[in-house]
Amino acid sequence: MKAIYKRELRAYFKTPLGYIFLFAYLLITSAVFTLCNLLTQQTSMVFFFSYVNLVFIFVIPVLTMRLFAEERKNKTDQLLLTAPVRIVDIVLGKFLAASTVLLIGVAATTLYIPIMELYGTPAIAESMIGYLGLFLTGLLFIALGMFMSSITESQVIAAISTSVIILFLWLLGDVNIQFTEVLTGALAWLGSALDWLMNFISITNRLYDFALGTLNLVPVFYFVSLAGLFLFLTVQVIERRRWK
């Protein structure tokens, strides 16, 4: 796994991909920070964290689209699949490499706090919790992007499908549908189940806690477990291909 991790991490910074990611990530987050904090002269980062996760729609596909799709297209996946390394290690190595690049980006944006400190008193602990939420969201989306990359050999399809799903998950929080109002009578249970599922899938609902400065184990487990699920699905997809 260590070898895969090193190889992937090196690949990010030997090609323009890692730089494009950091460029886009810093450009968008800085624009959001400027609008939410510097322009309004507020040190509270609640609004920043509420909106900044939108950045992932554009940047996560940059990190993940090539992870498996490129290998498959170049047929280098054959080498990997026949190498004496477990599929789990391959998937985890790639995931950790992408996560490291994300971490560099997120860590770079923590510099906003000392900038605010020059002109006011930012809430440091609360903001750090917000950053943790942002990073966990990113991890989930990386796992999702890896899964999308594993099921196609087209990087473009992998990128677009990842963006669309992230956008869908983001919008879900704003869609105010109550299935319990539509499905009544014998189907009431289905309405309740769908409402629960909608609420469960929604990303924005989970992020509020972090943005407000509270560390709730429910959203933490949500992000970690869903990221784990997508990694597991990715392993299964690769494993299936190996058997084929």
Place this chain on the structure above:
Amino acid sequence: MKNKKFRYSLNSKAFIVGAVIIVLLLNAILISLDSKIPLEFDFTEDKIYALTEESEGIVDKIEEPIEILILTTGEDTQSISMVKNVLDKYSQRNSAITVREVDVIKNPAEVQAYVQEIASMNIGSLLIRQGERYELVNATDFFSQNGYSYIERVVTTKLAGFIDGMTASSVFFTTGHGEQISNSTTKVLEMAGYQIEQFDSLSKDFPEDGKSIVIISAPQSDFSVEEIDKLDKFLDRGGNVQIYFDPIYASSDLPNLQNYLREDWGIVRNTHVVLDSGNMIENSTYMVGVLGDHEITNPVKESQKRAGYSPANSFTVAADKSTGIEIHTLLSTYDDAFAKASVEAIMEEGNLQKSANDESGTFDVLVAATKDIDNVDNEVFTGKLIVGGSVLIFDALTTDTRFANEDILLNSVNWMNGGEASITVRAKAIPGGVMSLTVTQFWIWLAVLVLVVPVAILACGIVIFVKRRYK
């Protein structure tokens, strides 16, 4: 081989379905646990999403089911999220309390019975109900303009009203003498669970209940001999009285009231105007004072907040004060304060600076006194009296939570009623504040953050890529 592949495929599908179910199930369990036990760590400096011990004590006393409805239009705003987060702590603490959102547009029938009352309320307001009884909390009461959260205070206060034996204590303001009753003061008391009442002391008696608190707030005309007698009898029953004078709003000539204070309590009102330009708060006429040693002020001193006062009369202890009376300073000036003869003298001078004729030194502007009184049945009552030199001590600064004045006010009424039946949940600071950034600084940071840094990183990437390509 084919059979092996089929078996693998079947296992793989079963694994996937199993993993999805396990993830959903574990999340569902955790979500259901979250409504019962706290799974959250509050990292805000003032712990705005955690309940204070006082709130927990009140919540624990609730036995009958109480439902808290958050009246929304289906959209989550930052303030609604904050309110929901705090309310969750109530339901986690006591399962008799349930919290749910009601979309008033989609489900108007839910709130039909209260439609007239909620029509003027903001989105995010609360309806707290227990059977037929209900209380409404307007969302405007949750936050102060200077960044403080009152969510816990107002909710706890309202919930306390549903507990038997926790009926609100009354604070009575006298009227009939041109009293200046501060809205800020009454609002703070109401939010702390006190019921505010007014009575004309000339035509009506002082409250029967000796535990009641009466506030005389900057009277412009004197109390009659009969009223003084009623006041004295009320204090003899163990009553509690707060009297606030003021160099601007109260008359400087209140002989009956002042004589009573001097003769019966040993407190002399000095009608001069105490100022301390060296400790004046910027852009205001408020000054920072020194807190005395008393159970009202000691908790405030520990919080290291400042206490302020406006231009005030001062008080001294009469030389012939009875031995049974104890007088404590609650708030005094710093050593370099001074006193001008009157407001008119200040107007003549045209400034608030010290002049040669001014008295100087330390002045007491808020004092507390107690007196043990034996009645005819040999019962001992302790009359409690607080005298303030300015009615504004509990006005503008009461709502400015950087200052301890609100705490002093609440502690004083709490001290007077022996710490019973009052709620002293403090306002909590919302994280963050205001930056002072000039336009030039804003544009510089905008250029650096949005342009210079990202472009520099991109340039790095291009250079490395080109170098590698033509190596």
